[in-house]
Amino acid sequence: MIRISTKTQYGLRAMVYLAKNKKKTCSLKEISKAEKIPFDYLEKIVSRIEKSGLIESKRGSHGGYFLARSPSKVKTGEIVRVLEGREGLVSCIADKNGRKRNCPLSKKCLTKKFWLRIQNSLEKALNSITLANLIAK
Amino acid sequence: MIRISTKTQYGLRAMVYLAKNKKKTCSLKEISKAEKIPFDYLEKIVSRIEKSGLIESKRGSHGGYFLARSPSKVKTGEIVRVLEGREGLVSCIADKNGRKRNCPLSKKCLTKKFWLRIQNSLEKALNSITLANLIAK
DNA sequence: TTAAAACCGACTATTATTGTCGGTTTTAGT
DNA sequence: ACTAAAACCGACAATAATAGTCGGTTTTAA
Ligand code: FES
Ligand code: FES
Numbered sequence: 001m002i003r004i005s006t007k008t009q010y011g012l013r014a015m016v017y018l019a020k021n022k023k024k025t026c027s028l029k030e031i032s033k034a035e036k037i038p039f040d041y042l043e044k045i046v047s048r049i050e051k052s053g054l055i056e057s058k059r060g061s062h063g064g065y066f067l068a069r070s071p072s073k074v075k076t077g078e079i080v081r082v083l084e085g086r087e088g089l090v091s092c093i094a095d096k097n098g099r100k101r102n103c104p105l106s107k108k109c110l111t112k113k114f115w116l117r118i119q120n121s122l123e124k125a126l127n128s129i130t131l132a133n134l135i136a137k
Numbered sequence: 138m139i140r141i142s143t144k145t146q147y148g149l150r151a152m153v154y155l156a157k158n159k160k161k162t163c164s165l166k167e168i169s170k171a172e173k174i175p176f177d178y179l180e181k182i183v184s185r186i187e188k189s190g191l192i193e194s195k196r197g198s199h200g201g202y203f204l205a206r207s208p209s210k211v212k213t214g215e216i217v218r219v220l221e222g223r224e225g226l227v228s229c230i231a232d233k234n235g236r237k238r239n240c241p242l243s244k245k246c247l248t249k250k251f252w253l254r255i256q257n258s259l260e261k262a263l264n265s266i267t268l269a270n271l272i273a274k
Numbered sequence: 275t276t277a278a279a280a281c282c283g284a285c286t287a288t289t290a291t292t293g294t295c296g297g298t299t300t301t302a303g304t
Numbered sequence: 305a306c307t308a309a310a311a312c313c314g315a316c317a318a319t320a321a322t323a324g325t326c327g328g329t330t331t332t333a334a
Contacts, residue, residue: 195311
């Protein structure tokens with residue numbers, strides 16, 4: 001089966017943690033401990049998410065991170081997109097620096113539309129679930 | 138976006154080629170040329186597919202490969218599964234040597250069920266399309 | 275003033291992917 | 305019987321992606 005990178009899994013776990021604790025700002029140390037994610041790696045991941053605008057930070061002592069929107073407004077697809085980077089399920093599908101190895105077939109290719117269809121279905125699934133859905137139940 | 142390996146893309150293209158030419162046995166050379174896939178790499182890929190039983194081979198001069206079943210009986214999901222190997226969209230989901238890094242959370246984890254759900258939706262999409270669907274239209 | 279935090283860039287290690295090579299075996303055609 | 309074309313096989317190599325680490329700087333509350 002296709003694999004989701006552990007980076008993305010870590011990222012989602014961190015986001016879920018923030019959603020569960022949306023009252024306060026959570027430090028990396030706290031998240032790292034609770035979710036058992038290597039501190040330094042988590043930092044890189046969270047920093048990336050922050051740049052995307054999904055979360056915000058407060059610096060200095062007692063600083064930390066918190067969601068920029070309410071959990072019900074954050075689709076899991078957004079998180080995956082930020083962390084997985086790269087456009088396109090396959091390289092032939094247009095690319096925003098996921099490295100498009102320019103395909104010699106393209107026109108005659110019978111598989112391109114297929115992958116596109118799979119990609120759409122995947123995106124639809126991811127975008128139909130929010131952080132709020134995850135922490136409910 | 139999550140990426141499908143080029144191995145799997147090559148493999149699907151090869152299968153589509155066999156489906157289009159289901160009358161005859163096709164040599165690797167032929168497929169390799171038509172689909173612009175590196176010969177030696179294609180060999181490895183096709184050999185893997187053959188072991189799975191989706192295609193059969195005929196050795197010796199004038200040998201080649203052909204589909205083991207009719208195109209309408211071959212789900213794209215089967216091809217992807219064979220080539221992508223590994224069970225589970227994420228490592229926490231049970232694994233048939235996709236390397237399960239045993240997860241310390243598991244019980245409390247809110248994301249596992251989510252990934253499982255995505256995986257199911259993906260598999261459903263892949264299994265709803267056959268080689269016959271791809272070569273039609 | 276200090277300690278805890280975010281922030282940053284460079285670096286390393288490991289693993290996965292993609293591809294190559296040199297052969298052996300099988301088989302149809304001559 | 306010989307030859308050429310094919311499948312078959314295992315080991316290797318190059319590259320790229322992932323996962324993780326390190327040594328710092330800056331900001332801020334207490
Ligand atoms: S493989 Fe590139 S368009 Fe189909
Ligand atoms: S991260 Fe392993 S079960 Fe959720």
